[in-house]
Structures are given as structure tokens and as C-alpha cells.
Amino acid sequence: MKKLAPSILSADFAQLGAETEKIEKAGAHIIHVDVMDGHFVPNISYGATVMKSLLGKTKLPFDVHLMIENADKYIPDFVTENTGYITVHQEACTHLDRTIEFIKSFGVKAGVALNPATPPQTLEYVADKLDMVLVMSVNPGFGGQSFIDNALTKIKKLDDFRKKNNLDFEIEVDGGVNLSNVREICDAGTDIIVAGSSIFGAEDIGNRVGEFLELL
Template sequence: MRKPVRIAPSILAADFATLGAEVAAIDKAGADYIHVDIMDGHFVPNISFGPAVTKSLRSYTDKPFDCHLMISPVDPFIPEFVDAGADIITLHQEAGAHLHRSIQLVKSHGKKVGVSLNPATPASTLEHVMDEIDLVLVMSVNPGFGGQTFISSQLDKIRTLRAMIDETGRDIDLEVDGGINETTAPLVIEAGADLLVAGSAAFKGGPEQYAANINRILGRS
């Protein structure tokens, strides 16, 4: 049975001058998770923030922190994000040579673990770790910047991963990140996604608009 569709607004699109207040506002507006995009300027061509800022935001919400680590090497930073309050730590399949080892490192800290796939990375690369993970994140843009256009070829990948997840019988979230808005959200939901990351579409218009934005993305209005 499919889980209800949930939303994880990406604070990469929030106002960094008042980031704590933004986290509290998007929580109140109906966020299910808080998506925390970590970029290192090496694995992706942008720098966001690190574990210290993540930790400083932890007191502003009780919602799970969905930390997406777009960094390489990733293993040395996993304990720091555990300490910062991450509930789910998502690694990139492409970020290192030993994905299984990285997955086990996250699990050794008692945290949920996800694996993200860049647009050109096939779903089949996760075949041998599906029994180990709690989340799959499909990048429907090339990671590194917010506000990009949805890559429609990823819909087939979402369908493939939906079938792979269903075959395991395990409770694995299928998350999609990139270009998600009220137009693209129904497409990825139909393809099998049950957790949506939205940045610009969630945070546009200021805090008084956040609840309406979330409702539109999820098709509630």
C-alpha cells in the first residue's frame, strides 16, 4: 500500500538572513520533513553551509531533518551531521567508491540512510543495497543550484525505482528533488514518488504564503 505523499521543503531556498525563523515558519505551514542541502563546492559547483549551521537550526523545529549531503568525500562528515541533529542522512551514489561502507557508517550511528542518484545515474546501481537503505532520492535536476528546470527523463527512473522498492516489501521512501512545483508534482507522484523536495515553489512569497504554496504543490487546493 502506497504511503501518503509528504513534502520536505528545501531551506536552500529560504531567506538565509533569518534562517531559524524560516525553518519555524515552514514547519508551521505544513512541512513533513525539513530538507537540508549540504554543498561543498567540489562534488557540486556551489557551497551552502555545513554541520554548524545545521546544528544551530535544530531547536527551531521538531520535524525530521532530511540532510542531503552533496559532498565528497562524505564519510568523514557523517558523524558531524549526526551530532548536528540529522534524522536521515542521504549520500550520493556517485560521491565515493564504497557506497555500502558509507551506508553502514550512517546506520552504525542509529540514523536512517538514503542514497541519491544524479540524473545520468541509472536506478540499477542501487540493486545490491536496496535491503540496506531507508530512502532513495532521485535528482530531477543536476545538483548544485536551486530554481532549475525539471528533467522529464527522470520520470522513467522514478517508475523503475518504485517497482524495485515494491519488490523489496520494505518501507523505503521514494523522494524526488529538483524543479518540483504544482505542475511537476502530479507527474512524479503518478510515477511513484511519495516524498517531494520543493525549494523555490515552497518558499516563494514569504512566510504568509508558505502554507498555500505547500497545499498547491500537494494538490490540496
């Protein structure tokens, strides 16, 4: 089953609880939590405190995307009863295997994100430990960017690789996803769709979630 993970980076933070309730009632599967540190990416978003403010207000699992340096230092802060995934960047982790094992030690699914210029071959020796690979289809740091088309090739390569090697990691795509391209992205082999401004920028957030779900 394909899953929809709206990114709260694009939500109205003055209405975060209410907007989270809207996406949950509309049928979204996951809450995508984009964390930026102003070092690994040229922007600062929010930390664990904002994410934890949703505890008790939603039953949806958190999909934590750490676009940060020194991820190991902060991973424990993002482990909660709602945390389903924690994803780190291949490019930001000096000891990626160790970081993956650290995430899994908390009973949380471990993911690794790949920037647009990073080939999937960099994950060859850790792929059997991964629960998810996140394909960045924009350069990370800001919402509202346009989808980079060659991400489709990367998705297909990852899908072929996992089938050939009997691996069961999920493929997630983040960046520039909208109603006009989501079907093609899913057909390439994507399991989890992240959408931010295309959902939270809609006049009717719940209706927009429904439109996405019809296309998954």
C-alpha cells in the same frame, strides 16, 4: 502518506528561523538540508553549523543531503537529535556499502542519491539496506533549475523494483518540483517531495506549503 520536505537552500538565511517556523506551522513534514562542497558539485552552500542553528527551534526531522566528496569524514557532524535521514551520492562514494552501514550505525536512516545520468541498477546490491533513494531531477549544484522529465521513468523503475523485491525504501525526488508537476511526480511512485524555490520564493510561504499539501 506522501511527505513534503522544503529545502532551506532556497530560504532567506537572514530569516532562517522564522521561515522554518512558517513551513512547520503550515504542515511540512521534513526539513531538507542541501550540503554542497564546491568539489562534487559546482557550488558551496553551508555546513552542519547552519543546520544545528535550528536545533531547539523546530521539531521537524532533518533530511541531510550530502552533495560532497569524502562524506564519511563529515557524516558524524550532521548527526543530531533532529536528524532523520542522511543521504550520500552513489557517484561520490567509493565504498557505498560501508558508507550506508556507517550512517545506520548512528541510528539514522540511510539514503543514496542518484544523479540524472545514473541508472537505478547501480543500487541493486545495496537496496535491501536503504531507507531512501533520492532521485535527482536536476543536475545537482544549484536551486531553481527545471525538472528533467526522464526522472519520471527512473521513479517508476525504482517503484517497480521495490515492489517486486518486497523492499520498503522511500523514494524522494529533488529538483524542479513545482505546483504544476508535483501530482505527476507523486503518481509515478514518489513518497517524499523536495521543493525549494517554489516554496521559499513564494510571497506567502505558509500558503504555498498548503497548496503543495493539497496536491500530495
